[in-house]
Amino acid sequence: MKKRHTARLTLALASSAMLLSSMAHAGDVKKDHVLLISIDGMHAVDYENCVKAGTCPNLAALGQTGINYTRTSTSRPSDSFPGLMALVTGGTPKTVGAFYDVAWDRVLAPPAVATGNGLAAGTCNPKQNNGTQTEYEEGDEINQLLLNGGNPTGSVIDGGVASLNPMRLIRDPFSKPTSCAPVYPWNFIRTNTIYGVIHAAGGFTAWSDKHAVYSAVSGPTGTNKPSNVDDYYSPEVNSNQIPLPGVTTAGTNFNCGNIQASGNATTPGNDWTTDFQAIQCYDQLKVNAVVNWINGKTHLGTSSAPVPSIFGMNFQAVSVGEKLIENGVFGGYKDAAGTPTPALTSEIVFVDASIGQMVTALKNQGLLNSTTIIITAKHGQSPIDPNRFFPIPGHSGTNGTSPANLLLAANLVPALELAGPGPTEDDISQLWLSPGNTTLTTAQTVAGVTVLENNAKTAGIGEIFYGASLETMFNAPGVPTVNGPCCALLPGGDPRTPDIIVAPNIGVIYTGSAKKQEEHGGFAFDDTNVMLLVSNPSIKARTITSWVETMQVAPTVLQLLDLDPNSLDAVQIEGTQVLPGLFSQNGNGNGNGQGQNQNRQ
Numbered sequence: 001m002k003k004r005h006t007a008r009l010t011l012a013l014a015s016s017a018m019l020l021s022s023m024a025h026a027g028d029v030k031k032d033h034v035l036l037i038s039i040d041g042m043h044a045v046d047y048e049n050c051v052k053a054g055t056c057p058n059l060a061a062l063g064q065t066g067i068n069y070t071r072t073s074t075s076r077p078s079d080s081f082p083g084l085m086a087l088v089t090g091g092t093p094k095t096v097g098a099f100y101d102v103a104w105d106r107v108l109a110p111p112a113v114a115t116g117n118g119l120a121a122g123t124c125n126p127k128q129n130n131g132t133q134t135e136y137e138e139g140d141e142i143n144q145l146l147l148n149g150g151n152p153t154g155s156v157i158d159g160g161v162a163s164l165n166p167m168r169l170i171r172d173p174f175s176k177p178t179s180c181a182p183v184y185p186w187n188f189i190r191t192n193t194i195y196g197v198i199h200a201a202g203g204f205t206a207w208s209d210k211h212a213v214y215s216a217v218s219g220p221t222g223t224n225k226p227s228n229v230d231d232y233y234s235p236e237v238n239s240n241q242i243p244l245p246g247v248t249t250a251g252t253n254f255n256c257g258n259i260q261a262s263g264n265a266t267t268p269g270n271d272w273t274t275d276f277q278a279i280q281c282y283d284q285l286k287v288n289a290v291v292n293w294i295n296g297k298t299h300l301g302t303s304s305a306p307v308p309s310i311f312g313m314n315f316q317a318v319s320v321g322e323k324l325i326e327n328g329v330f331g332g333y334k335d336a337a338g339t340p341t342p343a344l345t346s347e348i349v350f351v352d353a354s355i356g357q358m359v360t361a362l363k364n365q366g367l368l369n370s371t372t373i374i375i376t377a378k379h380g381q382s383p384i385d386p387n388r389f390f391p392i393p394g395h396s397g398t399n400g401t402s403p404a405n406l407l408l409a410a411n412l413v414p415a416l417e418l419a420g421p422g423p424t425e426d427d428i429s430q431l432w433l434s435p436g437n438t439t440l441t442t443a444q445t446v447a448g449v450t451v452l453e454n455n456a457k458t459a460g461i462g463e464i465f466y467g468a469s470l471e472t473m474f475n476a477p478g479v480p481t482v483n484g485p486c487c488a489l490l491p492g493g494d495p496r497t498p499d500i501i502v503a504p505n506i507g508v509i510y511t512g513s514a515k516k517q518e519e520h521g522g523f524a525f526d527d528t529n530v531m532l533l534v535s536n537p538s539i540k541a542r543t544i545t546s547w548v549e550t551m552q553v554a555p556t557v558l559q560l561l562d563l564d565p566n567s568l569d570a571v572q573i574e575g576t577q578v579l580p581g582l583f584s585q586n587g588n589g590n591g592n593g594q595g596q597n598q599n600r601q
Contacts, residue, residue, distance in 0.1 A: 031536060033371040034557050035290070035358065036312035038087065039351055039531070040080065041319030041381040041520070044070050045338040047531040050348050058356035059533070062373060066535030067581050068543045074379050074550050076473065077428055077501075078520050078527040081136060081216075083378030083550065084209070084314070088193040088217045090554035091570025094474045097190040097487060097496050098216075100521070101137040102421040104432035105170070106479045106495035108132050108486050109180060113167040115139035118420030124171045126179035129479050129495075132170055133414075135421050136185050136213040138238045140168045145265055149212050149236045156242070157285055158300060159235040161226055163212045172486035183486055185216035186226040190487045191569035193219035194310060194557050199228040201563055203309030206230060206293050208286040210237035210316060220487070230308070233289045233299035237316055240269040241278050247288075249280040251353025252346055256281035272316070274515065276331065276343050279320040280350045286313040287354040294361040307367065309561060314378065315354070321347030322381040323518040332517050336385035368537060372560050375533045376550055381518045382427050382526035388507030389517050392460050402510040403429040403452055403459050403502045412448045425510040426521035429459075429502035432477075440477070442467070445499050452502060460508035463523075465501040474498075534582065544581050552579045559583060 048070075050056035051063065075086040075093065077100055085091070085098045093099045109130035110122030117139030124130060142150025142165045149163025169182035195205050196219040205228060207217050212234050218226030226232065240263040244256035254277050263269025272282040289299035290313050298305045321331045321344040331343040340348065355375070362368040383389055392400035404423035407413040414434045417423055424430040433440055433448055449466055452459065465473070478493015504510070506526075509519045520527050532548065534556070555565030556578045565571050565578055 031370050031372045031560055032309065033307060033367060034310050034560055035362075035371055035373045036087065036310065036553070036557065037355065037373070037375045038084070038312070038314040038378045039318050039375065040314055040316055040378050041322050042351075042377045042531045043338065043380050043384065043526065044072060044529050044531050045384070046318070046340070046348065047533070049338055049340065050352070055345055055349055056352035058352045058359060059375070062355075062359070062375070062535040063533060064541050065537050065539050066373075066533050066541060067539060067579075069532040069534075069548045069579065070543060070545050071547045072376065072530055072532040072550060073528045073547065074377065074530055076523050076528065077430065078379040078522060079426070080210075080314075080378050081214075084214060084217065085189065086549070086551040087376070087378065087553045088195060089189070089191050089219070089570045090551050090565075090568045090576040091191055091574055092473075092551065093496075094494075095191055095489075095570045095573050097188070097489070099496055099498065100424050100430060101135070102424055103134045103430065103496060104132070104417065104424075104498070105134050105486070106131045106432075107173070108134065108183060108495075109171040109173050111168050111170055111182075113165070115168045115420070116141065116144045120420055124173055124180035126173050127483065128173060130173050133417060133420065134170050134188075136188065136211075136216070137421070138211050138236055139421065140164055140185075140213050141211075141236060143265060144236055144238060145240050145263060145268060147235050147239045147242060149234070149239070155300070157235055157244070158233075159212060160232050161212055161215050163234075163236070166224065174483055174485055182224075184224055184226070185213040186218040186228075187220050187222065188487055189216055189219055190489060191219070191573075192567075193217055193228065194554050194568070195219055195228040197558060197563055197567045198310050198561065199230065203561065204230050204306040206232070206299070206308040206311035208233040208289050208299065208313040210234065210314060212236070231293070231299055231305060233286065235282065235285050237273060237282060238271045240264070241272055241275070244281050244285070247281055247284055249277070249284050249350055250287065250357050251349045252277075252280060254280060256284065273320050274324070274326065276321065276324065276326060276329070276346065279317050280347065283315050283317050283350070283354065286315075287357060289313065290358055291361045294358065294365055294367065296365070307365070310557060315351050317347040317351055318344070319381060319520075323516045325515050325517055330386075330517065332386055333384050334386070336387070338384050372534065372536045374553060374557070375531065375535070376553060377530035378550075379520040380527045380530050381520050382522060382524045383507040383518060384526045385507070386517065389509070390460060390505070390507045391509050391511060392504075393512045400458050400460060401455070403431060403461070403500075406451055406455050406459060407431060407433070407448055410448070410451045412444070412451065424498075426519040427504060427509050427524065427527065428522035429504070429510060430498040431500040431502070433499045440499060448500055452500070459502070460504045461502055462505040462508075463503040465503070466499065470497070470501060534579065539582075542581060546580065548579055551576050556582065
């Protein structure tokens with residue numbers, strides 16, 4: 001951050017007594033800015049392969065002044081929502097309460113108006129447990145088919161918080177002063193975030209992502225504004241493609257003005273994820289926003305703003321490049337060693353060149369030395385080995401039925417769970433059993449497990465987690481026994497924990513789409529092992545092979561900015577440590593005085 005913001009930050013820390021023993025000693029990496037980048041889907045092996053092949057020279061250069069953590073695990077489930085929350089809260093779904101974009105809550109109530117993805121409207125009964133499927137994705141926007149999400153005040157590319165339709169948000173029957181108020185995404189989260197801590201300390205904050213609801217990075221505010229994010233930008237990734245005159249993709253030099261418009265404001269067409277070049281054009285909008293922030297402007301470059309203390313974006317290009325099949329062209333990989341196809345290589349080249357644009361901007365503004373760049377991924381993608389791909393139901397001669405459909409046929413899951421946005425199944429299956437707003441008996445859960453066990457081959461089941469095996473990872477499923485706000489974890493069980501989680505055999509994907517060959521969300525190594533690189537010119541290149549987790553990024557960001565990692569609720573609750581190797585206190589490379597890494601594998 002600039003000098004005046006550094007002074008404000010120091011003063012705020014001193015006045016609030018937030019200087020603590022866990023701060024880094026002299027000579028540690030302590031900077032004014034952190035640029036956080038999620039290359040969704042980018043495995044550790046992708047980084048290694050592209051460096052060796054010379055297809056990611058900018059990432060390779062950052063590795064010459066960075067620490068490469070090769071055994072990094074994402075959140076479990078490895079979906080975008082819990083994956084992003086891990087990066088900004090330091091916690092798992094157990095604490096944060098974010099299990100998936102589409103999940104379930106045994107307390108909350110349906111929205112007042114059906115979402116764009118078909119989550120039905122329903123009644124909210126005040127001051128009692130209701131139970132509803134939860135949706136935090138594009139369906140909550142005013143018009144998800146528009147790149148700006150229906151933002152009534154912005155340009156055609158200016159998606160953001162203003163595009164949210166509060167009538168499409170699930171509701172809290174215990175909200176005060178009025179029951180059944182909409183649950184904004186930042187208030188759905190149970191814990192604070194790095195954005196809340198940094199904003200409170202006087203730092204300017206910014207983030208760009210794929211949906212308006214990912215303004216959840218703000219963390220709870222208790223209001224209808226994500227006030228901890230000073231500048232949030234989210235062009236809608238699942239909107240219809242439109243030409244983008246004047247936008248050219250980094251590295252691949254595609255003229256995005258040549259994109260052919262698909263559909264219109266009311267008719268679905270091909271969204272940005274359905275084309276190898278279109279997704280690069282989409283991501284380039286966010287890259288331009290990051291460069292604008294570095295140059296001291298707002299995300300569209302229309303006015304001046306402080307250079308953020310914490311800022312960044314997610315890339316969709318690699319994730320799409322891994323999973324997409326388009327007109328007979330396959331993305332993904334050639335073999336189990338992770339050799340990328342030409343289509344995926346193009347996406348990696350684009351992302352690398354985009355990061356090069358950011359580094360160049362930092363150099364031009366004299367900010368490279370004062371900025372730590374953290375590059376990781378919310379999730380991986382599975383399977384890397386194309387020979388392991390096995391869709392259920394199949395689109396290549398395979399058959400079978402998903403776990404959710406098996407339990408629906410047995411009247412063991414609410415029909416709503418398979419309607420609208422659909423069941424919570426990608427390459428994992430999370431199951432919330434009926435009746436949905438009460439605590440299930442053990443016999444009911446066992447009945448569901450028995451159905452799954454008896455049909456394990458049909459559903460490609462690898463592992464089933466329930467009861468004690470589930471509770472080693474998450475809180476026991478149930479409903480609170482006392483009244484309280486929607487997002488607090490109260491006695492009596494966790495209203496968001498699934499009753500059963502199914503991890504399928506490697507390569508099994510619960511989708512009938514003929515355009516996909518990989519997915520994410522599961523517990524498999526390909527889902528969870530992602531790249532993690534922390535770079536700054538003051539860092540000596542090093543590779544660390546001990547297990548770390550993406551949730552360790554959050555406390556590390558705070559310590560890099562001379563803020564207290566223990567200011568994060570999830571860090572205190574779960575004991576999340578800073579990443580090793582960056583801070584030298586006690587000679588153990590760990591700024592909180594604990595010399596070992598937690599391993600939740």
